[in-house]
Amino acid sequence: MSPAAPDQTFETIADIISETANVDRAKITPEAHVINDLGIDSLDFLDIVFEIDKRFGIKVPVEAWTEQVNSGKAPAEQFFVMGPLAERIEELVAAKQA
Amino acid sequence: MRLEYFEMIDRVVSWEEARLTADAxxxxxxxxxxxxxxxxxxxxxVLMIETMAQACGWLMLARSGFTRMALLAKVGEAKLRGMVKPGATLTVTAELVHDGSGxxxxxxxxxxxxxxxxxxELTLRTMAFPSPELEAGVRARAAVIGLSA
Known part of the structure; x- marks a missing residue:
């Protein structure tokens, strides 16, 4: 991936969230928590994941992430804050391309 | 069909990896x-939509080997093109568009x-059965409609 790819991934995900859940694009910063700050509920999040799956050609492992958070193996911020979320998506894309 | 019991699918005619056809x-x-x-x-x-949703649910149940329940979460792009009267024989199809995580x-x-x-276009949540009673009931109903568990 090119050096510009991480920013582009963030921008793409932010656009998806803004369009899918009708969230003010200016509020979607790398520090924003998708639930606590952006007010995304579980159904909107499902729509967002569907769009991410389609756009990036991946399968976002939401169930595995949730299990990790619920079992205390990983902090929620690792998956549900915009900056780290974009990093996780990049990792999934890279793993698919490898 | 037994509308008042929400038994919308009478018989599964065929199913494969990403498609199911049923009679109602x-x-x-x-x-x-x-x-x-x-x-x-x-x-x-709403019962026409429920019928399509149940066909979709049976497809997802069969794909999981009856290990995961499927529940309707979203109805999109719904079009009710015609009136369905008592006595009508319906063919119901479900086609998988995308199998995501959950x-x-x-x-x-x-x-x-x-x-x-x-x-x-129907979005279903998929999850482990929340109760053994539900799993048993679903498996029993699957046998009645000809969907092997």
């Missing part, structure tokens, strides 16, 4: 028709003969 016979009489509508009985549109998106259709009467 609309009853001649049902308490539902007493109110919808007096003197002009019609199958309610959810699936499918396209459902409902046809009477060669005429499509309804279609919708």
């Amino acid at each position: 016979q609309v009853p001649e009489a049902s308490p539902v028709f007493e109110g919808h509508f007096p003197g002009f009985p019609l199958m309610p549109g 959810y699936a998106v499918l396209k459902g259709t409902l046809a009477e003969g060669s005429t499509r009467v309804a279609e919708a």
